[in-house]
Structures are given as C-alpha cells and as structure tokens.
Amino acid sequence: MRSCERLLDDVVPDLIRDRWPNKCDFRQRSRAKPGMTKDTMHSTPPPRTYRVKSFGCQMNVYDGERMAELLAQQGIAPAPEGEEADLVVLNTCHIREKAAEKVYSDIGRLRREDGTAPLIAVAGCVAQAEGEEIMTRAPSVSMVVGPQAYHRLPAMIADAVEGRRSVDTDMPTETKFDVLPARRKVGPSAFLTVQEGCDKFCTYCVVPYTRGAEISRPFNDLVEEAKRLVDAGAREITLLGQNVNAWRDAGGRGLERLIEALAAIPALARIRYTTSHPNDMTDGLIAAHRDIEKLMPFLHLPVQAGNDRVLKAMNRSHTTASYLAILDKVRAARPDIALSGDFIVGFPGETDAEFEDTLKLVEQVGYAQCFSFKYSARPGTPAATMDGQVPLDVMDERLQRLQTTLNVSQIAFNRASIGKRCVVLVERRGKHEGQWLGKSPWLQSVHFTGEVAIGDLVEVELVEAGPNSLSGQLV
Ligand code: SAH
Ligand code: SF4
Ligand code: F3S
Secondary structure, eight states: OOSHHHIIIIIOHHHHHHHSSSTTOHHHHTTOOTTOEEEEOOOOOOOSEEEEEEOSSHHHHHHHHHHHHHHHHTTOEEOOTTSOOSEEEEEEOOSSHHHHHHHHHHHHHTOOTTSOOOEEEEEHHHHHHHTHHHHHHOTTOOEEEOTTTGGGHHHHHHHHHTTEEEEEOOOOSSOHHHHSOOOOOOOSEEEEEOEEOOOOOOTTOOHHHHHOSOEEOOHHHHHHHHHHHHHTTOSEEEEEOTTGGGOBOTTOOBHHHHHHHHHTSTTOOEEEEEOOOGGGOOHHHHHHHHHOTTBOSEEEOOOBOSOHHHHHHTTOOOOHHHHHHHHHHHHHHOTTOEEEEEEEEOOTTOOHHHHHHHHHHHHHHTOSEEEEEEOOOOTTSGGGGOSOOOOHHHHHHHHHHHHHHHHHHHHHHHHTTTTOEEEEEEEEEOSSTTEEEEEOTTSOEEEEESSOOTTOEEEEEEEEEOSSEEEEEEO
16 A cells, blocks of 8 residues: 555554654554645636746756656646746755745746736645645645655646636545556657655655655556656656665566666666665675666765764664675775765764764775765654754854765766776756766766767766766777
C-alpha cells in the first residue's frame, strides 16, 4: 500500500507522531480529496496556455516535465517565451527555509497591475507540507497539489475554472505513474524517477514527510518508460530517487539489475543514478560500476558531515569510517570514478573542532563536485528544537571555508582531466557563436566548437580546466 497510512501504521508509527507533533498530521492530510472545495473565487475561462516552474531537486524537474505533458494532453499549450501563461504551476521545494518562502514572493510577482492573476497551482513539497496554509496565506492560489497527487490536476483545473479552490495532498494508493500520459519528446539527457520517498528520517530533513515512505516503481514499467524515453530522443538516462539506491523490485532485485536491463537498450548510451544513501550502497551496485560499461563513472553519495558525533545526532546511521570504506570499494571497482556529495554546516551543537573534521574528510576524499548548505531549521523536525543552534555568522564562516576547500578539490579534479580524451554527449549550444556544451563521463561540463548536433556523442580532448567547466577540442 502506498499511502501515509502505511507510513503511520506500519513503518515508523511512533517516530512520525513524535516527530511531527501537529504541524504535519499526514493522516489528516491524506483525507484531502481531489476537488475538495475550500472556498470560491471568480469563475474564469479555461486556460489555453501553461507554464511550469520547478524548484529544488531533479525529482521535481521530472515531476514538472510530467505535469507539463499532462497539461498538454488536456489541450493546454506551453506559453510562448516572454508571454504570460493562463495557468502557472509553481513546483516548489521545502528543503530549506529560503526555498520554502520563495513560493510566496513568486506568487506575489504573478499579480498583474489590475490586481488580477493567472490561475495559480502550487505543487511540490511546499504544497505537501503546508497544504491549506497556502490557501490562507495566498488568496490568489486556486490549487494546492502534493507530489503524489498531481495526476489529478485536470479535475482541479476544472474546479478552478468554475471558481472553486481545491487542496489535494493525498498520497493515494493508485500511483500517478499509472495514469500519466506516455513520454513523447525529451532532450538527449533525460530523467526517470524509479524510487520515491524516504524512510531514513535524518533529524534535519523534511523529505520523509513531504514525499512519504520509500516506494520502488515496478521493474517492467521502468524498462518500458526507459524505452519510450530513448524513442523520444534520450541518449542518456539518469535514474532518480530520494534514495535511488534503495530501489528494489517485488522479487528483491536491486538497482544494478535494473541498470543492467536498461543497458541492453541499444540506442541508450549512458546511465546515471542519483541520489544515493551510504546505507543502500550494496556490493552488487558497486560491482555494476565495474561490469556495466554504460554506467557512467560518477557517484553522488552524500555524507553530510565528517564527524561521527554529528552524524549520529543527524541520525545518518553511517560513520565517517563506514562511508570511507564504501568509497574504497567503489574506487577498487571503478578507479576513475568521480565522487560527489552533500554537506550541511552548522548542524545544532556542531563545534569548531567537529566542523574541522568535515574539512579533513573533504581533503581526504578528493571530491569532483559537491553541494554544501547552511543548516536550516525546518518546522517539526527533531533538529529544529535541539540545543546548540549555531548562530548565522558562524554558519556563514564555516560554509565559506568549506566551499573554498571544495573548490580546491574540484579544480584539482578538473585539472587532472587535462590531456584526457573522452566521449562528450552534446546537450545544447553554448553562449558563444559556434560553441557547444555537453557532459563528460565524469559529469563535467565541457564546451567546444565544431560541426556537431545536439544528441551526438563525440570524442573530445580536454585542453583547459576551470572550477566549473572544461574546454575541449573535437578529435
Ligand atoms: N536523500 C538525499 C538528499 C536529499 S535533500 C540524501 O540523503 O543524501 C538534498 C540535500 O539537502 C541533503 O543531502 C542535505 O545536504 C540538504 N539538506 C536537507 N535538509 C536540510 C536542512 N534542513 N538544512 C540544510 N540542508 C539540508
Ligand atoms: Fe533527507 Fe536524504 Fe536523510 Fe532521507 S536520507 S531524511 S532524504 S537527507
Ligand atoms: Fe526539495 Fe522536495 Fe526535492 S523538499 S529537494 S523538492 S524532495
């Protein structure tokens, strides 16, 4: 059963009730029904054009694409560049306070001079976490729809046209994937969500509450969707999940078996996956980096901090030693693998010495690229009420030091690539006349000039390196 009832009753009952005392009662939220009327607005003509704006992680980007396809199926066209859309979907992120608050300024900006606004739908993780609160705070919003319910948008739009506002933060047992229209047209590098949700409950994080319990999409559905993506133009597929390496099918097959099946699709050249959790980094998946040529040599494996006391307080359930041991195994399987991670500085109680441990870990690993964030207290999460909240100026300073260290590591990684020849997947035109942009196997952005087309896989010699990109020459 895919619902928050499962989350509440079977998986971690006391955990959730304790951790979200009243802010986010999923049992209550899950009762919201599509088209549930809250109050009324003016009726409006059916929208002819839409715009979907996605924020946050790649899973939101994927959801945004699926919503766009759904709206197109309803006969609503994408709004031409520079023109106002009749319907705007804000596909939001709740991970940090700034991201969550952004939705309200975005809603404000949609207001026209005469005080009217287009039809506005708030989707994504802020929709899931704040639900009806959005309706109260933002009267111009007519639809609030959570990440597991957006397949019901057409009914909500019909309501909105008649002037009825609706909230749907249900986590239904029928999955959106079974009813969404098939993929038609995608770029050379496409996303495919294979897993959703999280059971890990890191003490700082909202994702288990906004995305629900871990579920894996069925093997055959995924192979089918991958084939459609390839037919629609994809040469590379990135498998997505909040904990993508927790993907298992009903028969117990792990992610490496899915990767193996996708690698058998002839016109698919490259496979990637993100984001992984250290606890789910199995030997089978590590071996896939050695055995499956189409699996690119890149691994995003967030550690969050380099100190074991902090990791324990974060409820990360790995230590720095167990994390490093995984990286050793991965490097043994695929020596040229590029490593990436996420870091949080200023977790409650983090001392200067504990932060220094994070810098040491970064120096030891030699990351190719990383994301780093200041800790942001999220309402209802255990860490938000922990003692020792770190002052903003201390977090600012730590973040700056961490990012300097990460930059050194990233530049070193890029410089070490100079002189290498590699295959680049051409993704788009660059800023300059005749310039193209693509990705190396190690996920570095590479720009070069020459006679190529989007979607080509071309051999390039890497000749110059900056912190965020490399320049290459066609071989
Ligand atoms: N499931 C993935 C990441 C999901 S969120 C994992 O566990 O690795 C992406 C990143 O946002 C996290 O890795 C973490 O570094 C950051 N993040 C999550 N909650 C945060 C918070 N409250 N404050 C600051 N950063 C946070
Ligand atoms: Fe959040 Fe990732 Fe931890 Fe899950 S594993 S709670 S998504 S940081
Ligand atoms: Fe943000 Fe939700 Fe993704 S909170 S990071 S959009 S899972």
